[in-house]
Amino acid sequence: MKKLLCGAIALALFTCAPVIAEPIPSNAIAIVPSDTTPLPPKVIGIYVGNAGTVEVQPCGSARTVIFKNVANGAVLRIRACRVPAAGTTARDLLALLQR
Secondary structure, three states, rough: OOOOOOHHHHHHHHOOOOOOOOOOEEEEEEOOOOOOOOOOOOOOEEEEEEOOOEEEEEOOOOOOOOEEEEEEOOOEOOOOOEEOOOOOOOEEEEEEOOO
16 A cells, blocks of 8 residues: 655645556557557557557547657557558657556
């Protein structure tokens, strides 16, 4: 059990909030951007090998989100269900998968 530092002096210096652990990927597969083909389940992020624009459809949403000017080696922490080809110019994309 983790304790929070929430004394009177601590409140002046810190906010008391629980720490949320991010899931760690256990596998990665290449993404071929497609306007129709969904990504496999349990995608927790996208690694961008070569810079550009990445369009994603977050899971549970009918809309897409466009990330512009994504740098080489960036990781987008998003649960994505699809990476449309029409809006994606970045290359060498990897889907980071959770167990």
